[in-house]
Amino acid sequence: MAQVVIIGGGYGGILTAIRLSRRQNKAQITLINPRDHFVERIRLHQTAVGTKPRRLSIPEMLRGTGVHFQQGWVTEIRPDHKTLCVNTDQGVITLPFDYLVYALGSQTRRDQVPGVEQYAFSLDLHSVEGLKPALTQLGTQAGRVLIVGGGLSGIEASAEIAERYPALKVELITQGELGSNLSPEGRNYLRQTLTQMGVGLREHLKISRVEAQQIITVSGETLPYDLLLWTAGFNFSPLAQSAGIKVNGLGQIIVDPELRSVSHPFIYGVGDAACVLLPSGRAQRLACATAMPIAAHAADNLAASIARQTPRALAFSYTLICISLGRRKGLVQWVKGDDSPTSRITTGFKAAVIKELICRYTILSFYLARRFGGFYLWSQPKPQSGFAPAIR
Numbered sequence: 174m175a176q177v178v179i180i181g182g183g184y185g186g187i188l189t190a191i192r193l194s195r196r197q198n199k200a201q202i203t204l205i206n207p208r209d210h211f212v213e214r215i216r217l218h219q220t221a222v223g224t225k226p227r228r229l230s231i232p233e234m235l236r237g238t239g240v241h242f243q244q245g246w247v248t249e250i251r252p253d254h255k256t257l258c259v260n261t262d263q264g265v266i267t268l269p270f271d272y273l274v275y276a277l278g279s280q281t282r283r284d285q286v287p288g289v290e291q292y293a294f295s296l297d298l299h300s301v302e303g304l305k306p307a308l309t310q311l312g313t314q315a316g317r318v319l320i321v322g323g324g325l326s327g328i329e330a331s332a333e334i335a336e337r338y339p340a341l342k343v344e345l346i347t348q349g350e351l352g353s354n355l356s357p358e359g360r361n362y363l364r365q366t367l368t369q370m371g372v373g374l375r376e377h378l379k380i381s382r383v384e385a386q387q388i389i390t391v392s393g394e395t396l397p398y399d400l401l402l403w404t405a406g407f408n409f410s411p412l413a414q415s416a417g418i419k420v421n422g423l424g425q426i427i428v429d430p431e432l433r434s435v436s437h438p439f440i441y442g443v444g445d446a447a448c449v450l451l452p453s454g455r456a457q458r459l460a461c462a463t464a465m466p467i468a469a470h471a472a473d474n475l476a477a478s479i480a481r482q483t484p485r486a487l488a489f490s491y492t493l494i495c496i497s498l499g500r501r502k503g504l505v506q507w508v509k510g511d512d513s514p515t516s517r518i519t520t521g522f523k524a525a526v527i528k529e530l531i532c533r534y535t536i537l538s539f540y541l542a543r544r545f546g547g548f549y550l551w552s553q554p555k556p557q558s559g560f561a562p563a564i565r
C-alpha cells in the first residue's frame with residue numbers, strides 16, 4: 174500500500190483526499206490539519222461582520238472514504254527520509270510517506286510594511302476572531318475603518334462592513350487601480366456600487382508605515398483610523414523552503430504541468446501554496462476557483478502514479494470572477510480561459526445569487542465527490558476552438 178499524506182485541510186487538501194480515495198484502492202491516505210473543522214475561508218469577510226459560520230466537521234466530510242484524519246500542525250518535512258513531523262495534542266509524531274500533497278494555502282502578508290503586524294487586523298481566521306467584536310463595538314459610533322488592499326478580499330470586506338455598519342466611515346485604499354483585473358465595465362460598476370454604499374475610495378496610494386491610530390503614506394500624508402484591516406499581499410508557509418523543496422520568491426512550491434514538485438516529484442503541490450503555470454502561460458489566480466480544479470487533477474495524477482501510469486498535464490480554464498458586494502449585490506466578471514476579462518458582466522442581485530451558489534458549490538463538491546466516485550466539475554480548454562467548459 175502506498176502511503177499518501179496530504180498536509181492542509183482547506184479547499185484543495187480536502188478535495189484531493191476525497192477524490193483520491195475514490196479513484197484508487199492501493200493507497201493509505203492521511204489528511205493533516207490543525208483544526209477538526211473546515212474553515213470556509215471565502216466567507217471570512219461575512220464572519221467578520223457577525224455571520225455565524227457553519228460548523229463543518231472534517232472527519233464527517235471524510236466519513237466512508239477510508240481517509241485517516243490527523244489533527245495537528247506540521248512542523249517539518251524531511252524529503253530525503255520521506256517523513257514529516259506533526260505537533261499533535263499527544264506530542265510530536267513522525268509520519269512516513271511515499272507521496273506528499275502540499276496544500277498549506279496562504280495567509281495575508283503582514284511583514285512588508287512596518288506596523289501592520291502590530292496594529293492591523295486581517296482576514297485570517299485568528300484575526301477575524303478579534304475583528305468581529307472590534308467591529309461590533311465600533312459599529313454604533315461614527316468610527317473610521319480603513320481597509321488596505323484593492324484585491325477581491327479587500328473589496329468584499331469593505332462592502333460587507335459598509336452594509337452591516339452604515340454608521341461607520343469606511344475607506345478602501347489601494348496601491349494601484351481598483352479592480353485592475355476587471356473590464357472597464359466591471360470597474361465602473363464596482364466604483365459606482367461601492368460609492369453608493371458609502372465606501373470612500375483612495376487609489377494609487379502607497380503606505381510606508383502604520384502607527385497606533387494612523388497610517389503614513391509614501392508622500393507623507395497621514396490617514397487616521399479607529400480600525401485598520403489589512404488585506405494586501407499573500408504569505409506562504411516556510412516549510413517547503415526549509416525542507417529544500419524548490420520554491421519561488423514567495424515560498425510557493427514550483428510544480429511541473431503534472432503538478433509535481435520540480436525538485437521532488439513525489440511531492441504534489443495543490444492550491445495557493447503551489448506555483449502553477451497554467452496552460453495559458455500565466456500563474457494561477459489565488460482562489461478556490463483554481464485550488465479545487467488543481468486538487469482534482471492532482472488526485473487523478475496521484476492515482477495514476479500509484480498505478481504506475483503516466484500523469485497528465487493540467488488542463489484548466491477560467492470562466493468568471495465573482496465578487497460579493499454586501500448581501501444584496503454582486504459583480505460577475507466573465508473572463509476568457511486565460512483569466513483576462515471580457516466586456517460581459519452580470520451585476521446586482523443576480524450576481525449576488527450566483528456568488529452565493531458558488532460558495533455553496535465549494536462545500537457541496539466534497540459531498541458529491543464522496544458520493545459519486547470523486548466527481549468534480551471544472552472548466553477546461555477545448556482543443557482548437559478556444560476555451561469552453563467541459564466535464565471530467
Ligand SMILES: Cc1cc2nc3c(=O)[nH]c(=O)nc-3n(C[C@H](O)[C@H](O)[C@H](O)COP(=O)(O)OP(=O)(O)OC[C@H]3O[C@@H](n4cnc5c(N)ncnc54)[C@H](O)[C@@H]3O)c2cc1C
Binds near residue numbers: 215
Ligand atoms: C475573505 C476572502 C474571500 C475570498 N473569496 C474568494 C472567492 O470568492 N472565490 C475564490 O475562488 N477564492 C476566494 N478567496 C481565496 C480562497 O479562500 C483561497 O484561494 C483558498 O482558500 C485556497 O485554498 P487552499 O486549499 O489552497 O488553502 P486554504 O483554504 O487556505 O487551506 C490551507 C489549510 O492548510 C492548513 N495549514 C497551514 N499550515 C499548516 C501546517 N503547518 N500544518 C497543518 N496544516 C496547515 C490551514 O490551517 C488550512 O486549513 C477568498 C479569500 C479570502 C481571505
